[in-house]
Amino acid sequence: MLAVDLVRRGAARFAGRTAVHVVYPREVEDALVSHPAVGQCAVVGAPDATWAEAVTAFVTLRPGAAASEAALRDHVRARLAGCKVPKKVHFVETIPYSPVGEILRRALRDPLWEGK
Numbered sequence: 001m002l003a004v005d006l007v008r009r010g011a012a013r014f015a016g017r018t019a020v021h022v023v024y025p026r027e028v029e030d031a032l033v034s035h036p037a038v039g040q041c042a043v044v045g046a047p048d049a050t051w052a053e054a055v056t057a058f059v060t061l062r063p064g065a066a067a068s069e070a071a072l073r074d075h076v077r078a079r080l081a082g083c084k085v086p087k088k089v090h091f092v093e094t095i096p097y098s099p100v101g102e103i104l105r106r107a108l109r110d111p112l113w114e115g116k
Helices: 003-009 025-033 069-077 105-113
Strands: 038-048 052-061 088-091
Touching (some): 025 052, 025 069
Parallel strands (some): 052 088
């Protein structure tokens, strides 16, 4: 039985996907926060014409620090498989959290999916 068969039957639940690869947001977030310029980050799936979903990161930088999207993508690429490297990095002022301290991924993801 292939993973595709499991999905068709509804027997599997995935954290996120790019084509046939499972991507766990936490794994990518851990790689991003190991960069000295990154303060906080969150990773979500965004719509992609080729891969259905593309890894997308939202990043806050530490005070006084600077980093480019390319530098962060290279940093992650050195630590993880290529399919787990964010296709897009959004620099934001804050990452939304719930009252119990969990990242509100839906607040980041929903605007990306509007109209898709």
